[in-house]
Amino acid sequence: MKILISFLLISSSFFLFGEEINNAELRLLATKSGLESVPKNHKELLKKLDTAENKLTNQKINLGRTLFFEPLLSRDETLTCASCHKMNEGGDDNLPTAIGYRGRTNPKHLNSPTVLNAALSKFLFWDGRAKSVEEQASGPMQAHFEMNLTPKELVKRLSKSQMYQNSFKEVFDGNITFENVKKSIGAYEKTLLTRGKFDEFLDGNNKAMSEREKIGLEIFIKNGCVKCHYGIALGGQSIEKFPKYKSSAFPFKNIGNFKGKDGKYLFRVPILRNITKTSPYYHNGEVKKLSTVIQIESEYETDKKLNKKQINSILEFFKTLDGKLVDYGIDG
Ligand code: HEC
Ligand code: HEC
Numbered sequence: 648m649k650i651l652i653s654f655l656l657i658s659s660s661f662f663l664f665g666e667e668i669n670n671a672e673l674r675l676l677a678t679k680s681g682l683e684s685v686p687k688n689h690k691e692l693l694k695k696l697d698t699a700e701n702k703l704t705n706q707k708i709n710l711g712r713t714l715f716f717e718p719l720l721s722r723d724e725t726l727t728c729a730s731c732h733k734m735n736e737g738g739d740d741n742l743p744t745a746i747g748y749r750g751r752t753n754p755k756h757l758n759s760p761t762v763l764n765a766a767l768s769k770f771l772f773w774d775g776r777a778k779s780v781e782e783q784a785s786g787p788m789q790a791h792f793e794m795n796l797t798p799k800e801l802v803k804r805l806s807k808s809q810m811y812q813n814s815f816k817e818v819f820d821g822n823i824t825f826e827n828v829k830k831s832i833g834a835y836e837k838t839l840l841t842r843g844k845f846d847e848f849l850d851g852n853n854k855a856m857s858e859r860e861k862i863g864l865e866i867f868i869k870n871g872c873v874k875c876h877y878g879i880a881l882g883g884q885s886i887e888k889f890p891k892y893k894s895s896a897f898p899f900k901n902i903g904n905f906k907g908k909d910g911k912y913l914f915r916v917p918i919l920r921n922i923t924k925t926s927p928y929y930h931n932g933e934v935k936k937l938s939t940v941i942q943i944e945s946e947y948e949t950d951k952k953l954n955k956k957q958i959n960s961i962l963e964f965f966k967t968l969d970g971k972l973v974d975y976g977i978d979g
Pocket of ligand 2: 873888891928944948
């Protein structure tokens with residue numbers, strides 16, 4: 648009897664203790680690997696993303712939102728930033744390559760990345776050539792295959808509008824300049840952050856993720872995906888070789904013949920938040936299925952090939968990266 652009782656005591660405490668440790672250990676492993684949750688309120692947002700060069704005031708963010716949805720930013724007044732970065736479709740356009748001014752396609756056949764959580768990246772664009780969302784914003788407005796407008800013409804157009812005169816007065820002492828347009832759009836993009844089950848788990852809720860999802864997270868970390876896909880957005884922090892572990896060319900047709908930074912097969916590591924919603928994948932949108940991408944990544948970007956079960960576990964984990972826009976209380 649005595650033995651039985653002590654056995655029960657030991658096994659039950661082991662069970663409880665064991666489970667507690669697993670979650671805590673997994674969380675620690677995740678944070679040690681550079682994974683972090685998305686700021687959940689206004690105070691945390693400012694702590695993470697406010698800068699002296701571009702203060703995140705509510706008026707500026709609201710002006711940026713108006714500009715993001717403003718057709719005046721494109722030459723024939725038909726396109727807005729949201730034409731290719733649709734908020735309700737994962738922040739991208741779900742096309743293999745972007746279609747811009749008068750139906751012109753991206754000359755390198757590049758895929759539109761999501762704008763959601765993009766502000767968390769240190770490097771932007773597929774070759775990582777921009778260092779901030781403010782810097783990035785000047786690209787699409789001027790590109791002749793995107794919005795095709797000169798900064799001069801843009802300033803002229805906005806200056807004619809009473810509404811913009813008033814807003815720029817409030818935010819920038821009336822200076823309607825291209826720089827200030829970029830700053831406003833950048834400020835707005837810094838609020839386009841999403842939180843999902845993964846964030847709840849990292850913040851301490853053990854029940855936010857299922858066992859299968861947790862197993863997927865563990866494989867993602869232990870199999871080395873996290874060596875490149877780290878940071879709050881699980882990517883965007885570095886520029887890496889693709890393919891890394893194979894000398895052969897791309898594992899998909901390289902339509903557009905884009906070879907990354909300096910033509911050296913160096914690509915900005917894409918962010919993985921809302922990844923289930925941003926098909927097709929890779930720089931030219933050549934791969935549609937996420938499970939195929941995970942299999943390719945394990946063969947070409949890590950030295951450990953994953954089996955089907957492991958691929959499915961990572962897929963389960965990826966669903967916890969789907970998120971909803973955080974309400975930072977800025978609207979109005
Ligand atoms: C015609 C479609 C189109 C329009 C319009 C457009 N974009 Fe993009 N966007 C793209 C494509 C394609 C890329 C990738 C280009 C590259 O890497 O060279 C991109 C890249 C980005 C990125 C970088 C994301 C990352 O993770 O690297 C951000 C941010 C962004 N766009 C914001 C904007 C803003 C702000 C506007 C409006 C001023 C805008 N876009 C207008 C298609 C578009
Ligand atoms: C050595 C760095 C590195 C490692 C390790 C790595 N990746 Fe990637 N990953 C990249 C790069 C770079 C790209 C973009 C390549 C391109 O588009 O040409 C990419 C693309 C992706 C994409 C497609 C993103 C999109 O928006 O199109 C997914 C999903 C992905 N990786 C998941 C994984 C998984 C899962 C693992 C682990 C099995 C992994 N990666 C390991 C660097 C890495």
